[in-house]
Structure formats: C-alpha cells, structure tokens
Amino acid sequence: MNLTFTTEQEDFRNQVRQFVRDNLLNKGFKVESKGLIADSDVSFSKAMSEKGWIGFTWPKSHWGQGRSYVEKTIMNEELYRVQAPIGYHFLADRQVGPSLIHFGSDWQRSFFLPRIVTAEKGMMFCLLFSEPDAGSDLAGIATTARKDGDYYIINGQKVWSSEAHLADYGWLLAKTNLDAGVSAHNACSEFILDMNLPGVKVRPLINIAGEHSFNEVFLDNVRVHKDYLVGTEHNGFRQIMAQVDYERAGIERLMQNYPVYDQLFDYMKVKQFQTRKPELYAWAKDQLARLTVEFETGRLLCYYTAWMIDQGKKPTSQAALCKVFCTQYEQRLNDMAMRILGPMSMIRKNGSNAPLDVDVAACYLWQPSYTLQGGSVEILKNIVALRGLKLPRD
C-alpha cells in the first residue's frame, strides 16, 4: 500500500495544470461555478483532444489512450479546480464511449468513437432517460419504440434532459416490447437519437437558479433507423445499470463548487475576517477546517473508486457510496460558505459588493439537484445496502 502519487502521476498533474494555464487562465478565462456540467466550448475540447485527453481511458483498440482511471481522476481534479469548459465532450467521453465499447455495433463504434475523441462538431450528447412518471423508477418509462421495417417509430415524452437544447444526439431509453405480460426490465432498449430528426421537439425548463439547463423532450412519431439501436433489443435496462457506475464514480461530483471552497480561504485571510468579526473567527476557522476534512475524505473516496475500476473490480456499491458522500459534502460547502460570508453572499452574479468572485448564491441554488441527479441519495443508499452490504430485500 502507498497512498501517494507516483512521479509519473505528479508529472501528469503538472502537465494538466500547465495546459489549464496556457489554454484558460492566461487567456482571460473567468472561473465560475455552476451545475455539474461546466460550459461547453468546442475549441477547448479540441485542445484537449489534441492532447489525447478525450477517450483517455478507452482502450487503444477503440480510438482511446488506454490510460488509467486514477490518471483520469487526476486530470479531472485539475480541470474542475477552475471549472474548465469541458461540457461539449463530457457526456460522450464519460458515458457514451464506454457504453458503445461494451455494447455498440462495429458501425456505431467506428462512426462515433473517432469523432468523439477528436471533438468533431455535431458530437454533443444528452441523456434521455427520465420521464414525468419515471424518475427513480426508470423501469416505469412509457416512451415506446415500435418496429416498422428497418425503422423504429418512437413516441413519448422525456423530461429533465440536461443540455438537450444544445445536444446533437440523445442517448434514449424506450420500450420495445409492448406485450403486457413482459416485465419492464425485459422490455426496454437503448437508442442513439439524432436530435435533428423530424418529430423531436425540445422545450426549455428554467431551473431554480434562473438558468436554462434542462428541458422537456417530446417525441412524436420519430423514425429511427435500426442501426441506431445500441446492444441487444429489449436488454436496455440491464445495459444502463452497467453504465451508471461511470456516471457516479467521478471526482466532478466532489468538485463542481471547488472555486467556492478555494476562494473562502482567500476571503478569510485577505478580508481580515478575524478583526472584523472576532466573535465568529474561531467558529469560522473550525467550519473551514471541517470542510477540509470532508473534502479530503471525499477525494480519497474518488481515487479509491477509480483505483478499483483500474483493478477490474465492479465499483457499483463503492461508486454509489462515493457519490452520496461527495454530493452531501457539496451541500454543506455552499451552505457553510454563505453562513461564513453573511448576508452579502446573497447577491447574485457577482453584483456590486458580492464577497467572492464566484456567484456563491447560484451555487447554493444549484445544490438541491446534486443529491437527485444521476441517482438520488436514497436510491444510492439502497444500492449500498443491497448490493454492497448484501442486506436482505424487503
């Protein structure tokens, strides 16, 4: 056992830092803190692609670099430190690629994978799973895909679809077996949906931070060619369950508000908290130190999860546990930041006299989503209890 990084790993971290300086910080990039998926910027994605940093963990045989998840975590840690604009390729890299490598056809792989790793235009993805009546219970979806010759005809409604208004493709779950007797787990299939097809309509939803980030997606007789069905027909549910581990494992869940954490220290030191609020200084110091304990613990959980994946172990329970811990830490972070900063932290969008450079009020407003998105805390704890701890089912 050795919980320090190797020289190669440290070198790699420095490379990423240098890259961030060259491509962002020295070019006037403004560090902000928002939802999970930072802004999208194709040219930044291109620059990452030239480094080989998209498809980083995919096997070399599949247009990837075959690097480890630990290294990928190092990379993401450095990118999330400044909330680098990786939104363009983020989902395709994290989820779509690995899923196609597992389940995709040769055609799908050879079409999508090389284009994703080069950040080609027209390769932004969104996830179309949830529906009004199917949130935690994904098996409750009602969207149907009826076979019609070489095509599937898709009808239904998706909701909460993040970035669907920007995406070129949607990763869609729909019911292909409509027989009443078949359990939902054996009735669904996964599709890659071209968002520009006739019959796809995206309606914006404004979230509680006042931003347009998720959407409703209406599917009205959309004709999708059978080449776009991923994996085995009717097996979509099981495929998804194999994929979500990737969605949950990452250090992005710990660091989507890192600038708040970082700037809090400056605030305490530079703005002379100690002389201005002497009666609260000891308290504030203790709270910040406590956040540090939690942050560092969360960071270890993330690296441990990545290491498990590198060891070829199934990380389901560990990834679930990790996401629960990290998202709850982030809630405490934003909450505590506002308490330490006081009422002026309510000022939005870095308006006059806002105490930090980042919009900490916006971070607080985003936080109810952290513990829901990508598996709610309760559902994840169920996974830990049942799959990890092997407790008996109800």
Add this chain to the structure above:
Amino acid sequence: MDFGFTAEQKMLRDSFRSFFSKECTTDQVLALWADPQGYSEKHWKKMAKLGWIGLAMDEAYGGSGYGFLDLFILFEELGRSQLPSPLFTTILSCMLIDLCGNNDQKQNFLESAINGRCILTMALLGEDGDPDFHSPKIEATIDENGQHRLTGKRWLVPFANSADAILVCADLVGHEGGPTLYCVDTQTEGISCTRVETLYGENSFHVEFDAVKVPESRIIGAIGAASDGVERILSRATILKCAEMVGGAQYVLDETLTHVKARHQFGRPLGVLQTVQHLCADMNTFCVSARLVACQAASRIDQNLSAEKEISIAKAWCGNAYKQMTWIAHQLFGAIGFTEEYFLHLYFKHAKACELQFGDASWHRARLAATMGL
C-alpha cells in the same frame, strides 16, 4: 401556560390566510420579484384597508390596537404565502418611530403609513450585510444653515426605491455618545439607489447618501441615543422573521406530505417507504419545535418580559430548522421541485435569506453564550 390561540386570533389567522391565498400564486410572486417596484399597489391598498399595516399600532394614529402575538400570526401567514410587499419593513419602521419619535413625528408618519399612503424602510446594514448601528459607517455633519447632512452607504435596503422615507442611523460628527436616528425623505437630493439581485427575489437596494440634507425635525429621538430603540426593534424584527419562517415551514411540510402520498414510483406512493417516512418525521420535528421556540419568545415580548435569551434561542433554532426542512422537501419532491415554475424554491430561498438576516445561528449562539455569562 396555554399553548393555544384565542378564538379571535383564529379568526384573524383565517382572514389573513384567505386574503393571501387568493392574492398569491407562484407566478405572481415571480412576476413581483421581477417587477421594478417589487410589490402590487392593489395589494398594498387592500392590506391598508384591512387594517393590517397598523395592526399593532395605537388607535390614536389609525392603528387597530392588536398585540404582538397578533402581529406574529400576520407574519406567519405572510411567510406561508410569500407575497412580496413592504409590509415587514413598513411595520417595523412604524414600530421604531412609535418607540422613539415625538408626537409630531408619530402623527406625521404613522398615520400615513397605516393608511397605505406612505411606505417606510430601514437602512441599517453595513458593508458586511450586518447591522452596524452602534457605530454606523455613515456620517452626519451640520452645515452653516443648521441642516444635517448625511454621507455614506447602506447595503441591502428593502424597497428603497418605493419607500417615501428611509430610517437610517448616522454618527453625528463632534458629538459624544452613540448613533443618531434620522428619517430621510427619499426624494431629497443626493440619495441614489442601486438595485441588487439577490438569492431571494425581494426588492433590495444599495443606497448611497451624498451630503443628503435632513432637517432637524427629522431626527427621531435624542441625538446620540438611537442604539437602545433600534436594538429593541431589531429584536422584535428577529422574532417576526421567525414567525415568517414558522409559516413557511408549516406550508412546506403540508405540501410535502401531500406530494409523497400522491407521487407513485415502483408502483406505490413514495410515502409508504420508510426512508421517506423518516424524512417526513424529521421535518415534522423541525416544524413543531421551531414554532414552539418562536412562540415562546413572542409570548414574552407580548407580556413585556425580558426575552433576550429566548430570542437568540428562537433565531438560532428556526433558521436551521426551516432551512433543513426545505432541503428535505427538495429531496422528496425530486426534479420537479428544481424548476422555477414550481412553488418550492420560493421557500428554499426564503429559508436561506431568513437564516442569514438578523444574525445567523452562530451569531445568536455567541450572543446566547454572552447572556449566560460565558
């Protein structure tokens, strides 16, 4: 000891609730948050007509002569409804003038405020967003004509652009002793208001005073003697904020229970799941306990007993309890609660704003420790 409300208080509550629930939907609240004025004139006139602005004011000035507990009920219902209006700030300004002002000033301001003709606000926050009235960073000087001139900046002043007058504490140069309270006409030259967008949508401004002229007749109370009165009114304000929180908390609980009974996943209502039940039970504990500590302080104030300790207990507990309840509610409502169209975020934002205003839990715990000789 009696934990109940009188029949008359129950009637009052019903009338508050029926007005607010008629006048206030989520859409309307959002529209008023976006509105430059921040409230509806129609609502304001109606509330004046119903006698609510002067609910606890002396009948001599057109008030209705009710007590502090009745005011508590009003703000509880206001918190439940989230209707944006300058009610809070106007009522507290009236209480401050009533406590510290002379007869002329009371006659002048209270009557027109109570009738809905004049809106009042208080500018007591310094650059940290905390009240700094003991030594306000705002300076008053006396010019050659004997006029007072105010210079300095105040932060997060509610409804400053619609207010007719602003109550502000200043440090009169050359005078020993504490701050002096001024009631400044907002039309006076040298006042500029800048709107600030905050997490909670209530109308809020930074206000700059640049050698603003104030006649001596607008000094409220004696020169250098504002501290006690302001302190006293702020402690009342703190408990009325707690009332708002209790009202909001109760509504959030009610709606959450309705939701978990109606929303089905995995073929059954969410409410049958023990995890969900325990979260609801936690919300209930927060709600009941917040109401008790807030009412304890309100009841002592109502009876003119010392309440310093109880006020700090109430604010420290309610701020956290209400906030935690909104977190649990967001968790149980799922993604629908994360949309602006849905009502829940109004309370999530309200809870955070209330927590931070008038001192948060750590501030009140420090004060509490001090009252206990620590």
